[in-house]
Amino acid sequence: MAVIINGKAIAADIRNDIKQGVDELIKAGRRPPYLAVVLVGDDPASASYVQGKQKAAHEVGIQSDTRTYPDSITQADLVNVVHRLNDDSEVDGILVQLPLPDHIEYQRVIEAINPDKDVDCFHPENVGKLMLGLPGFKPATPAGIVELIKRSGIDIAGKRVVIIGRSNIVGKPLASLLIQKGVDATVTVCHSRTQNLPDITRRADILVAALGRAEFVTADMVKKGAAVIDVGINRVDDATKERGYRLVGDVKFDEVAEKASFITPVPGGVGPMTIALMLQNTLVAAQ
Ligand code: NAD
Numbered sequence: 001m002a003v004i005i006n007g008k009a010i011a012a013d014i015r016n017d018i019k020q021g022v023d024e025l026i027k028a029g030r031r032p033p034y035l036a037v038v039l040v041g042d043d044p045a046s047a048s049y050v051q052g053k054q055k056a057a058h059e060v061g062i063q064s065d066t067r068t069y070p071d072s073i074t075q076a077d078l079v080n081v082v083h084r085l086n087d088d089s090e091v092d093g094i095l096v097q098l099p100l101p102d103h104i105e106y107q108r109v110i111e112a113i114n115p116d117k118d119v120d121c122f123h124p125e126n127v128g129k130l131m132l133g134l135p136g137f138k139p140a141t142p143a144g145i146v147e148l149i150k151r152s153g154i155d156i157a158g159k160r161v162v163i164i165g166r167s168n169i170v171g172k173p174l175a176s177l178l179i180q181k182g183v184d185a186t187v188t189v190c191h192s193r194t195q196n197l198p199d200i201t202r203r204a205d206i207l208v209a210a211l212g213r214a215e216f217v218t219a220d221m222v223k224k225g226a227a228v229i230d231v232g233i234n235r236v237d238d239a240t241k242e243r244g245y246r247l248v249g250d251v252k253f254d255e256v257a258e259k260a261s262f263i264t265p266v267p268g269g270v271g272p273m274t275i276a277l278m279l280q281n282t283l284v285a286a287q
Helices: 007-027 044-059 075-087 106-112 124-132 140-151 171-179 197-201 253-259 270-286
Strands: 034-040 063-069 093-096 160-164 186-190 206-209 227-230 234-237 245-248
Touching: 007 044, 007 140, 007 270, 034 044, 034 075, 034 270, 044 063, 044 270, 063 075, 075 093, 075 106, 093 106, 093 270, 124 171, 140 171, 140 227, 140 270, 160 171, 160 197, 171 186, 186 197
Parallel strands: 034 063, 034 093, 160 186, 160 206, 206 227
Antiparallel strands: 234 245
């Protein structure tokens, strides 16, 4: 049976370190870091993510407010909102909650953010720095995954990591982080057009599932003793739950846990790490 990685506890340790960093800033006479969150529309999932981020920010001493705009906001107006936050010297970090409505090109909005305030690390300048291994913000979910692996005592150097999913927010930046000198993994990135996926995943020492398909990864796709990191967050109907659904990952937890050496649960694995690393970026922005 695999060791179940406690993402909640590891994220709590990181948040403690962030709190200390914030306290030191304040002792040195600086105002607390300030994170501005921009939320468009009334999608309940987005609203609940934003609430979670704000609560976590306040707990570590980071001030944060959400500016909420209707679905009907134009792209130009949203870009202006971002420009105003760029110009506001009280704002250290800017976070635009995704997804945005279809009529808004999200890339235009991300590119409007001052790269020094881009705590999600989505701006092309920051993505470029990440690729080049230059200092700067780290993308929250991928950096959270690397921290989870390291802090669980799993060797990465020289190991074969297979990532399922090539998105700009998880798969691609995670591959960048893992191949940097000092991390030293050998990485394969798979996607929806990959042929013979199970043949590839079965060779992984560390398998990362980030495709957004409920319980897609089954035990026969995993090598015995592999470490399995489940990034997926999927809602499946469940009449026994008050809210009518439950959250599951991209990995069939029970059967894969029998075969793996380490596994992350959903919820309580990668999710809490994402928030912690975004807060770390906000502290870095303030510093
Ligand atoms: P996405 O939809 O942008 O990308 C999915 C990727 O999976 C694509 O590259 C696609 O090619 C690949 N894919 C889809 N079906 C596949 C298949 N059958 N075989 C192989 N590859 C396949 O998704 P995303 O934004 O990267 O998110 C992925 C999952 O991670 C979602 O469930 C999302 O909710 C979750 N997520 C969690 C966190 C967190 O903090 N825990 C953060 C971001 C995303």
